[in-house]
Amino acid sequence: MRKITVLIIVALAFALAFSSPAFSARKTVIKIGINAPMTGDIPKVGEGSKYAALLWLEDIEKAGGLEVGGKKYEVELVIEDNESKAESAVKANMKMITQDDVLAIVGPQSSKQAVPAGEVANKYKTVMISPWSTNPATTMDRPYVFRGCFLDPFQGPVVANFITEEFGYTKAAVLYDVASDYPKGLAEVFKAAWEKKHGAGSVVAYESFTTKDTDFSSQLTKIVKSGAQVLFTPQYYNEVPLIVQQAKDLGWKGPIVGSDSWGSAETVELCGEACYGLYFSSHYAAAGAKGATKAFIDRYTENYGYIPDDVAALTWDALKLAQQAIQDSGKITGRIEKDRAAVRDSLAKIKNFAGITGNMTFTEEGDPIKCAVIVKINDNGEYEFYKSSCP
Amino acid sequence: MEIAKKFKNTFSTVPMLSWLLGTLTAVAIEYFWGYDYISYYLGLSKIPVLFGALIMLKEPMMIPGAIGYDLIVYVIPILLIAKTTAFFTNPVAAILEKMPLWFSVILHLLLFYYTLHLWAGINDYRNIIVRLTLISIILTISINVINGYQGEFSCSHPGFMAIGAYVSSALTLFLFANDKMFGTALLPQELGPWGFPFILIAGGIAASLGSLLVAIPSFKTRGDYLAIISLAFMFIVKSAVENLNVIGGARGMGGQPEYAPLPIIFIWTIICIWVIHNFVTSIMGKALNAVRDDEAASESMTVKTRKTKMTAFMFGAFWAGIAGGLFAHVIAYINPGMFSINRLAEILAMVYFGGLNSIVGSIVGAVSINILGEALRPLELFKWIIIPLILIFVMIFRPYGLISFKEINAKRLLRSKHKREQGV
Known part of the structure; x- marks a missing residue:
């Protein structure tokens, strides 16, 4: 019992001695x-x-x-x-x-x-x-x-307008993660904006997968076969490289366009040259700022x-x-x-x-x-300012 | 060791009532003097929420202050009051022993709740930790019925929880709240808190009906196969919700009214502990253990194995549904991603850490994993190295968890500990 008392007293003494701000007023x-x-x-x-x-x-x-x-x-x-x-x-x-x-x-x-x-x-x-x-x-x-x-309701039309003006395409495909709130919402907004522009059925493939999927070959095969001219995929940096590389392997030739979730530095690092020349909408562009x-x-x-x-x-x-x-x-x-x-x-x-x-x-x-910015991944793997779009 | 023995000896005559009184005093000290005097003179900027763990990890300079605070506010008063009040609490406990057990239990529980309420009332961060911990306790005990008492390895608990959460949220939003998803409320909003228990039970029943989907096809399977079927069930529920845009899909469902304050959750937790304790100590519980140990033998001893397994499964799922409903009304937002493999890992960690086949073990597991998770928050990434390491060590040294195969004995827990009177 005495030992405990001694221990407690020593601990308390230490406590007071070492808490330097002790007795000082709380400052703002x-x-x-x-x-x-x-x-x-x-x-x-x-x-x-x-x-x-x-x-x-x-x-x-x-x-x-x-x-x-x-x-x-x-x-x-x-x-x-x-x-x-x-x-x-x-x-x-x-x-x-x-x-x-x-x-x-x-x-x-x-x-x-x-x-x-x-x-x-x-x-x-x-x-x-x-x-x-x-x-x-x-x-x-x-x-x-x-x-x-x-917000997404602004970003979706921006991307749809950009693709139409830049390439003049009329048939688009969408690949998105159905289990994740952001890609799903954006995919819906994009589809609505695109169909408003080019008529119902102009989104020829609307394919989904679920979070943590790593094999997209069945969806991408459908997309390639659908005759779409452009692929829109509002995914995160961990999925974009897989999607892009698998699409190229399956014979996809058209451009792939993304959204602001591509903007992470990791995207290009993981994707490498496969991602060069692609576009995405974003909040800002690092290269040429x-x-x-x-x-x-x-x-x-x-x-x-x-x-x-x-x-x-x-x-x-x-x-x-x-x-x-x-x-x-x-x-x-x-x-x-x-x-x-x-x-x-x-x-x-x-x-x-x-x-x-x-x-x-x-x-x-x-x-x-x-304003939103359209970014191009240039040949050095940098995010380059391409165009800006204001509400 | 000498000290520990002496310590144990000194406090062996202290009954539960004294410990509760001691804790209440400590919390009262914190409540009245914690901020203005004690933490102020120790140089702490505020009352340390989790016994100073957060401060200690963030600013090592504050360690002495935080330890000092714990000693002054908790350790010393609890030990002191517990020891000094033992002289009158022992006779009181002896009187209570002669009364019906429920009376004594309710009295102790009230005292405990009051202490908890006071402690959690000091800071709302504490309040939410306590609420989520209590919900974890319900979850852990309910999975213990299936994974412990029934001896299966079921992975569908997050799925049951999701069913409960979604059904009860949809009902409250539909009946008692004006929201974008279901429009104006059908019933007056004042009725909400009174209707909430029924809504929760409806969520629980929905979850137990959902569990039939796992139970029926898996009658003939055990072990790994059941694990796979139940895992599939969990993913089915998740994908189903993701694709149901009526209830928000992947966007989730938000705006649940706050029907789950601390007292409500506490009452549900106590009911859960009581009901599950009665269930596992009943004949059905014994049958369940028999099925776990040897299905063929118990079948020949007239145990209806199929019925037993089904009941236990649905029973566990029911409580998971209740926990899900409470959870949804605490966070006021749910999305299908919450009820996935991460949640499963958390639930399994709690039940295997605490101990199989034991309600006390489940409580210990749920509380320690929750508190550890919060207390180690400042360590960020290292938290996810430390907690799994602890789990590994527990699994090595105590393969069935910290406290396994032990039941609550309320009578023994609350009895008087005066040795002389008992003539020991």
Whole structure:
């Protein structure tokens, strides 16, 4: 018994001696939460978000903190892993809001996590900006939830118009993942837009597969036989290389067009030369970028050794948006509920925000009005700006 | 070892009632002084949610503070109060022993719930962890009926859960909520919370009817074959939901009203534990064990093997459906991807970690996997190295899980521990 007592006392003494901030007052720190998939299905997306956030933090620290209303505040990032799972994203948001007292949250990236996580953010009246989520449900009827990218109903017609104008084709094929929310939604929107242009039945093959499939030969054979002139496949970086290579092996000659989910740096790395010369719609193009976009790309490449994908760029923009909203709110009172409401109000008011992925103005729903970019994968495997399409 | 023995000796006379009182005191200390005094003087910015695990992993400098906090708030008060109140709780426990068991159990449960409620009420993050953990407990116990007591290897639990989740969400959205999917509510929204139990049960029944699809074709199969059939069932459910655009398809279904606060989930968990405990200790449960050990022998001893297996399967599926319904109303969003192979791995990990053939084991498994998963969150990728490693070690040293083949004995758990009075 005595030994235990002694042990406890020693432990307590240590505790007090080593906790250096002991007895000091709690100071106001601006905390920004990042809810990203660091593990799970798409870790590369999480990595991109994290790196962009770290670069942003570096800038703030260099400036000696974030200046709000004439006073500089220390900024802290709270990066939480959502494991690419919905319930984990909900828990992460709950933790950041109630435990870490974050002022705003950036993320989650995929709609699967952003839809339920947005519910939490809205309920606790905390600003959440999802940089990459394209599902309309993420921001719908949620005054506290915003997004940094355009929506599928805009992107689908952009791609359909581009193909029509560029190649003059009238018969298209679509290959998509039926089990994943984003490709499925986009495939539907594209089909509707295409058929509106070229009449019913102009999408000659509408084939699907399910997540984690790696063999697409039966679908691709059908597509090749259908006489389609162009293949649209709104898939992620882990599937695009397989689809492209298998299509080429099966004798597909036409172009393959993708969507913003192609934008990851991994796509070309895994796909190699098979992907050169293909097009996809995206939020920004790395090669041939100018101004602030170029500065960001160069810094990112220098620090982390590869060209940032669109997730990183969008995350950067989302953070900049949050930063401006905080600065516009004019004052940090230290009372977190009040500050969060102030940040929300100033964020909704932002007009013509000059982001590296284009200019943004928010609609009532918290969705930005911004331009889409058609990117060409050039012969060096770089994502080159080809065309831009504005609403 | 000497210390451990002494420690065990000192506290062997403490009844459950005292432990609960001690915990309640600790939580009350945290509730009243945790933020303003204790965490403040230890230099912590807030009350550590999960016993400081998150802070310790993120900022090693804070380890002493967090340990100090745990000692001051939890360890010392619990031990102190447990020991000092033993003098009067032992007689009380002795009186309770003479009363009907249910009375004593309910009394203890109320005390436990109050403590839990207070603890979870300090922070909503804790609240959601507790709620999801309780749901995991229901899931783990229900799969234990099939994989433990029945001795099969069924992989269709996420499928049952999905059926329960979708049926109950569709019903609540259809009946009690104005939403885009089903239009305006059919019934007044005030009735929602009262109708929720029936909706959950409907979800459970749907899941158990779904389980017939696995049970009937797999009568003659055992072991690996059943595993494959049930795995197929899980994928069938997932693909079916993905292709049903009426209920959202891959986009998922959201906007479920919040009908599952902590007390509701707690009550369901207790009912689940009670019912399953009665089931597995009944004649049917014994028959189930007999079928597991030797099907042919039990058949010759007049056990109706087919009926037994079917009942157990449907029974397990029913509770998985209930868990799915609760889960959907906690997260307020479901999509078919949630009920896939990842969920299966999680459920199997919980049941095999905790222990087969044991309700206590299931509870231990569900709680430890959930808490570990949350506590190791700051480690990101390494979390997925540490948890599987722990699982591997458990499987090596305790092949049937931490606590296996053990039943709850409420009477023994709650009895008075005063040795002198009992003349030991």
